[in-house]
Amino acid sequence: MENKIDLSIIIVNYNTKDLTIKNLESIFKFTNGISYKVYVVDNGSSDGSVNAIIEKFGNKNIKIYDTKQNNGFSKGNNIPNKDINSRYILYMNPDMEIQENVFLKMVQFMDKNKDIDISTCTLRYPDGEIQHNIKTSPTFFVNLLILLKLHNFFPNIKSLRHYFSYDFDYSKQSQVEQIMGAFVFARYEAMEKLNFWDEKYFLWWEDVDLFKRAKDLKLNVVYTPITSVIHYEGKSFFQLNSISRQRRFNNGMLIYSKKYFTYTQYIILKMFSYLSLLLAYITQILNIEPRGQGKI
Numbered sequence: 001m002e003n004k005i006d007l008s009i010i011i012v013n014y015n016t017k018d019l020t021i022k023n024l025e026s027i028f029k030f031t032n033g034i035s036y037k038v039y040v041v042d043n044g045s046s047d048g049s050v051n052a053i054i055e056k057f058g059n060k061n062i063k064i065y066d067t068k069q070n071n072g073f074s075k076g077n078n079i080p081n082k083d084i085n086s087r088y089i090l091y092m093n094p095d096m097e098i099q100e101n102v103f104l105k106m107v108q109f110m111d112k113n114k115d116i117d118i119s120t121c122t123l124r125y126p127d128g129e130i131q132h133n134i135k136t137s138p139t140f141f142v143n144l145l146i147l148l149k150l151h152n153f154f155p156n157i158k159s160l161r162h163y164f165s166y167d168f169d170y171s172k173q174s175q176v177e178q179i180m181g182a183f184v185f186a187r188y189e190a191m192e193k194l195n196f197w198d199e200k201y202f203l204w205w206e207d208v209d210l211f212k213r214a215k216d217l218k219l220n221v222v223y224t225p226i227t228s229v230i231h232y233e234g235k236s237f238f239q240l241n242s243i244s245r246q247r248r249f250n251n252g253m254l255i256y257s258k259k260y261f262t263y264t265q266y267i268i269l270k271m272f273s274y275l276s277l278l279l280a281y282i283t284q285i286l287n288i289e290p291r292g293q294g295k296i
Contacts, residue, residue, distance in 0.1 A: 004188075005035035006107050008086040012041045012076035013094045017049040019232060020094040024057055033104045038062040039080040044069040072202035073181070081196060089191055093182040095232035105227045106185050117190035117219040118211075120179040122170055122228035131231055133180035134165045134223055137212055140265040143253055147269065147276040149283070173224045177215055181207030182231055190219055205252025212260060246280035 009027065013020045020040065027038060040062060042050050050066045065079050077091055088110060090103065102121065110116060123131040138146075142163045145151055151160050161167065168174070184207070194217070198209050214221055250273040257266045 005037060005086045007034055007036040007088045007090060007103055008080070008084045009036060009038045009090045009092055009103070010041065010077055010080055011038065011092050011094050012043060012073055013045060013049050013053075014043040014070060015045045015047045015049065016094045017045065017047045017052050020049060021052060021056060023092070023094055023096050024053070024060075024062070026098045027103075028057070028060055030098050030101050031103050032101060034107050036061065036103060037086070039065070039083070041065045041067065041071075041076040041079050043067055043071055043076050072199070074197035074201045074206040075199045077197045077206075078199060084188070087188060089186050089188055091181065091184040091186075093231065096182065097230040097232075099230065100227065102227045102229055106224075109224055109226055110185070110187065113222070115220055116222045118179075118184060118186040118214060118221045120183050120185060120223055122225050123180070123183060123231040124228050126230055126232060130170050131233065132164065132166070132168070133182065133231075134168045134170075134174075134176050135178040135180075136163050136165060137177050137215060138163055138208060138256075140257070140261050140269070143257065143269055144272060147250070147253070147272045149276070149279050152283075170223075171225055173222065173226075176221055176223050178208060178211045179221060179223065181210070182233070183229055184210075190214075193217060193219070200255050201252050202248065203252065204249045205256045208252075209256055209259070212256075242280045242284035243277060246277055250276060
């Protein structure tokens with residue numbers, strides 16, 4: 001096999017044509033000093049994404065997969081695996097934008113720190129506010145509180161503060177348990193050890209599962225503040241109404257709970273998941289839209 005390039009960038013797109021194009025424009029504008037290739041997986045978009053991307057970037061170092069169907073986020077991330085030949089892989093949401101040579105900085109950071117398996121950087125909202133993308137592994141109790149939507153009204157409950165890492169210092173480099181799947185910068189070997197993304201998850205909880213497995217394998221996951229990325233956050237998710245989002249969220253949580261919790265805990269969470277759909281309906285009527293990691 002030919003020599004490996006530095007970085008493969010994987011972007012899964014679903015009806016976010018304009019944001020994906022904006023993301024790609026920023027990538028090709030600011031990225032230099034490394035060898036890289038962009039892989040865009042289109043999950044059956046109906047907004048003309050594929051043709052627009054081909055027309056605008058067809059002469060760039062990019063490969064586009066027109067899957068003709070919505071495969072979900074995990075499977076979408078895995079589709080380019082057979083074509084990847086790089087030292088690092090970046091899984092990047094389509095609704096992001098870089099404003100400096102982010103990927104060069106991340107490659108240099110990982111090259112310098114050989115003990116780090118997976119990393120992420122600072123994510124910011126368009127207004128510059130830091131987006132909370134660091135969490136700890138969820139417990140049964142935390143999942144129950146989230147299903148009851150108590151995190152939206154009582155965020156200072158100790159277990160919730162710990163889970164959402166509200167006191168995390170984003171100005172310092174730190175070893176972490178969980179990072180948001182919006183920007184995951186990994187060594188290829190680390191993803192091989194993890195067997196990549198678990199395709200049982202369609203949307204939501206695939207990143208929680210990935211980093212639970214990383215923790216079990218004692219992989220070193222690190223946050224670094226050396227660079228930042230703008231994240232418009234959740235534009236694919238918010239195409240769904242509150243009830244649809246809650247259903248997708250619940251499905252992921254239950255897959256995770258069945259995999260890692262006791263059977264009794266799984267059954268309890270499954271029972272409360274029905275109540276969460278009613279609560280989602282109420283929040284939809286009241287037009288309550290939480291911001292950030294507590295967006296359910």
